[in-house]
Amino acid sequence: MTIEFVVNFVLLTFLTVVAVAVTRIRSLIASAMLFGIFSLLIASLFVALDAVDVAFTEASVGAGIATVLTLATLAIVGVREEVKHVRTAKALVICVITGAGLIYATLDMPRVGDPAAPANQHVVPRYLEQSSTEIGIPNVVTSVLASYRGYDTLGEVTVIFTAGITVLCLLGASRKLRDTSQTDE
């Protein structure tokens, strides 16, 4: 039993406990906090999988900003969840079947980091071999993100931009304009 196995086991156990707690708890503030913890645990798992760039993003966005924005939303909509009694048997059956199917599918997946895996056979070897001469920066993740896949990253930034503008349209700027126009009349 290696240390990596123990770390993964402990993190996954905590993850399950937090996930169950989020669904059970009725106070929305507590559930927002638990989501923050959930993100932090996922970020730790990403570190264990050697994906530090992704872990960094998850820790700052998921555990930091998302928690603040969720709490800000709760300040607007109220902090208690309305309890509805719904029959969950059908949903449970569907979830169990889907979950079993997904777990069955993982049996065919290659091991994490397997160099013979199809995902690591296509363009990855070329990126890893040529990055230092073509781009010349040590972090291959950055050279893939910013240069080889620069067009995709431009798309991502556009998505963030559009999302920000949309929230401003829904909550921010329009309300202020409407208020001033009303006081003018």
Place this chain on the structure above:
Amino acid sequence: MEHHAVLRVVTKLLIPFILLFALYVQFHGDFGPGGGFQAGVIFGAGFVLYGLIFGLTNTQQVAPPVVMRFTTTLGLLLYAGVGVASLLKGGNYLDYGVLAQSPQAGQHLGIILIELGVGITVASVIVNLFYAFAGYDRK
């Protein structure tokens, strides 16, 4: 939050380091983990922390909403502009190799510029989101 002396003092102490760390993540992304996305979020988080402790009005004096809306577009335009610059220099869109004397120097320049664009847009969007949610009053 006027009476929370500990929170106010600790926040004042922390914010310079948070912003400095964001800049480190921004410009050290070529060598270690990090880059524009993470740096933008951390930089925005510094403003959000300030807003949580010292209130919306004080924060909007430091970073006026009009400026934040302007920088939201500025970052994206900087990114797209680097692509146009490489087009004008005779390369493909977002092909940074033609931007400087040698292809490698061009790649360095292009990556730093587009990461800066990403960082500016992400930080501005975070601050804008915070303003939109914190300034929303039910009527």
